[in-house]
Amino acid sequence: MSYSTRQRQVILGILRQASQPLTAQEIRERASRDSAGIGLATVYRALKAFMARGEIAQVEIPGSPPCYEPTDRGHHHHFICQHCRRVFDLPGCVRDLDGLAPQDFQVERHEIVLYGLCSVCAER
Amino acid sequence: MSYSTRQRQVILGILRQASQPLTAQEIRERASRDSAGIGLATVYRALKAFMARGEIAQVEIPGSPPCYEPTDRGHHHHFICQHCRRVFDLPGCVRDLDGLAPQDFQVERHEIVLYGLCSVCAER
DNA sequence: TCGAATACGATAATCAATTCTCGAATTCAG
């Protein structure tokens, strides 16, 4: 099985506290603020282990390396600020999406990404 | 300015004939079927030139290298078949998308990607 | 047609993300 180490607890805690999905790099940076720092390889190993257990999910964001977030946040989408490049969670969804595809296509899931300026970057 | 070469005509023709956005690799493969073959570097140079002129656009598809398609197809979105991995164009859009973001966010554009099985792969 | 500008092809170089390596440290079941 897999062991519960200090590093993995830190990493999972960071993902749970974050209000956006984070990249492996971002996780390492935040981990290095507190504890003595965590190797990037360790972050990747932990992410792989958490994903195998279904605790976190990978979010593919166009133009950004893959991000990770806890799976318990329910269905939602993302906003990317074109200025600061940060990714934000957007609660909610829209209906009638599946109707976009032809009748004989089976739609299983969807991703919506909005691009623009976040509240901070919009003020200039 | 930029010259009109045999290679660039081939590349643009391939993009126009395709019913889906194509990656640089896919373009090179299709180009090699007819003419004597085109270098990958040439494909990238041509894509860059066409983009500078606004004739084609880059489409960022999660989990796939960037794809390219002519800009004259109007606003549309994409469907990715989880079985054959192909990318399909979906005409149309949905309304009220911008409402997903908080009031103080400026939404400039959006991408919608549907995942599932295309008509061919759904038959099994 | 001439020649400067541009593009070609093949391959090497770059770049960023991710994985591997390996000796040392940690975890945890018994």
Add this chain to the structure above:
DNA sequence: CTGAATTCGAGAATTGATTATCGTATTCGA
């Protein structure tokens, strides 16, 4: 507590996409 299993850290290696290099070939305006 003990030891086998697992993980760690740091850096090297790998991978895949893209760009640069450079000698040659093509394009096209004058």
